[in-house]
Amino acid sequence: MLNNQKKIYLFSFFWMFLVIMPVIVPFFMNLGLNMHEVFQLTAIFGVAVVALEIPTGYLCDLWGRKKTLIIGSFISGLGYTYLFYAKTFWQLVGYEIIIALALSFVSGADISLLYDSIEKSKQREGTKVIANMQLASVSGESFAAVLGGLLVTFSFKHVLIAHALAGWLPFFIALTLHETTYEKMVHKNHWHNFRDVFRHVFFNRDKLLILTFTNLTVWGLSTFFAVWIFQKSWQENGIALASFGLIWAAYNFSVGLVGKQVHWVEQRWGPNPLLIVMAVAPIVGYLSLAFFGGIAAVGLGLLFQLSRGICQVLLRDALNWRTPAAFRATANSLQSFFFRLGFAIFGPAVGYLIDRFGTPFALKALAGVFTALLFLTLIPLLKAIRETATNYIPEK
Numbered sequence: 001m002l003n004n005q006k007k008i009y010l011f012s013f014f015w016m017f018l019v020i021m022p023v024i025v026p027f028f029m030n031l032g033l034n035m036h037e038v039f040q041l042t043a044i045f046g047v048a049v050v051a052l053e054i055p056t057g058y059l060c061d062l063w064g065r066k067k068t069l070i071i072g073s074f075i076s077g078l079g080y081t082y083l084f085y086a087k088t089f090w091q092l093v094g095y096e097i098i099i100a101l102a103l104s105f106v107s108g109a110d111i112s113l114l115y116d117s118i119e120k121s122k123q124r125e126g127t128k129v130i131a132n133m134q135l136a137s138v139s140g141e142s143f144a145a146v147l148g149g150l151l152v153t154f155s156f157k158h159v160l161i162a163h164a165l166a167g168w169l170p171f172f173i174a175l176t177l178h179e180t181t182y183e184k185m186v187h188k189n190h191w192h193n194f195r196d197v198f199r200h201v202f203f204n205r206d207k208l209l210i211l212t213f214t215n216l217t218v219w220g221l222s223t224f225f226a227v228w229i230f231q232k233s234w235q236e237n238g239i240a241l242a243s244f245g246l247i248w249a250a251y252n253f254s255v256g257l258v259g260k261q262v263h264w265v266e267q268r269w270g271p272n273p274l275l276i277v278m279a280v281a282p283i284v285g286y287l288s289l290a291f292f293g294g295i296a297a298v299g300l301g302l303l304f305q306l307s308r309g310i311c312q313v314l315l316r317d318a319l320n321w322r323t324p325a326a327f328r329a330t331a332n333s334l335q336s337f338f339f340r341l342g343f344a345i346f347g348p349a350v351g352y353l354i355d356r357f358g359t360p361f362a363l364k365a366l367a368g369v370f371t372a373l374l375f376l377t378l379i380p381l382l383k384a385i386r387e388t389a390t391n392y393i394p395e396k
Helices: 004-015 021-030 035-063 065-083 089-106 109-116 120-151 156-166 169-174 190-202 207-236 241-269 271-291 294-300 302-321 325-357 359-388
Strands: none
Touching (some): 035 065, 035 207, 065 089, 065 156, 109 302, 207 294, 207 302, 207 325, 271 359
16 A cells, blocks of 8 residues: 555656647647747746745645645646637636646645655655655656657647546545644634745745745746747757657656756765756756757757756755745745746746747847856855855754
8 A cells, every 4th residue: 555655756647647748839839829829828827826826835734735635636637628628819828727726736735745744853865755756747747748749640639638537637646645744824813824934934044045945946947948948949940749749758757867866966965066057057958959959959958857857856855844844835835936926927028039039049048047047046055055064954
């Protein structure tokens, strides 16, 4: 019988079993959308998540992890089924809002339940556990990508049917999860609860916490913009649509492999070398995609997966161990809030640059932006780590 951690890994696998993702941009364009409208959809999704993320994360801390995972996975099943019938831009807007609600419930709840299931005596195993969760997620996305790439050779209809059916599996897994015991927030004092979360994250004497929070948001965005540019770039470089699934699978699986190495690299050389690679890789990636085409462009896209694998294990683990269990889900949702807000604000601008000036120009612009952010966000974090002269993850 599977224990709670393994069930969470299984949930993560099927939560990311997104059959439509490796061909989502061609699918949208097949419905008549341009790249600006594609980024508008993603921005609408981001705005919806921004509006819902913190309230649903707070509800998770109040109600419990299992209940919110059940609600979120049920809504996602409805959303993926609805996508089969969505044909117009505004129908797709409806789909994005439904999925945003689902994601908002699940975001923070899954990782909080995972950390609640780890004994405090095994705190240093956190990077291993979150790496396992990441590997489960990207493995699900990788297998789904292969399936999507195969099915699209028949039609987008086949892809949508498989996507809808797979979308219900997380709901049935969520029903079997076990709610762990943790100190919950007080139900009757919501304002004070929110105040405590904001004070802990933004006005804590632990300077590493706010810098970790900021860098997790910035470098998460550095790879997320690329996700929505890849498929357009592949089309422009003459990569066959049938190959998108295999490439997408290789990209995602590489994230899991990188994440699995973070623990021992950190233990041996500390976090700083990993953090430098995390920040430099997407900058080099954007410049490389701007100047190279064909198979070379596909191979260079792995730089973003290298950064993503480090970021989502090292920084996510640091954030969760520095946050009390009572409002861990709210803190995770708060970070996701800023991540989605950033994409909602700047995503449409990137889409406009692609349509107006071409993909290479947009790639060079993104490289410039994240080079500036390296000095503004990463350098202070590296300096703070040196100043502490302690472990990156503090003892409780």
